[in-house]
Amino acid sequence: MKILITGGSGLVGYGLKQIVSSNNTNEYIFLSSRDCDLTNLKQTQHMFENIKPDYVIHLAAFVGGLFKNMNYKVDMYEKNTIMNFNVLKCCHDYGIKKVVSCLSTCIFPDKTSYPINEDIDETKFRQITLASIEQSLAILRQTKSTLTTQRIFNYHVK
Secondary structure: OEEEEEOOOOHHHHHHHHHHOOOOOOEEEEOOOOOOOOOOHHHHHHHHHHHOOOEEEEOOOOOOHHHHHHHOHHHHHHHHHHHHHHHHHHHHHOOOOEEEEEOOOOOOOOOOOOOOOOOOOOHHHHHHHHHHHHHHHHHHOOOOOEEEEEOOOOOOOO
């Protein structure tokens, strides 16, 4: 089995690489932004044509931390939406059997106290997450692919 991991040099991708490095059963391809600009549909299609993955774990995101998100809201949203659309479109077009996708970038509630910790009311996080999942599902509704979307929180960072 050939498994493509986008965002292979990021936080979650790096951790995944450590876990699967001892698994020789499957072929894992860890892709970084240096390998392909996923906001460019032609480059994304070319990459799918060359790699021909069976499965995709989509971890790539345009990230920059809290202040970049606050100062470049539209740019962050636009690039992540385009990237996710391109990857999911290619998964559909190239008959990928299963897609596991982590939601892109970080989200913060409108009014909260800092530091954010595990006691936070997740209502606003859930609203944003549901909107993102709906957008992803709309792309894949008529495909044979399976989409699994994950949120990752690191509550243990101090």
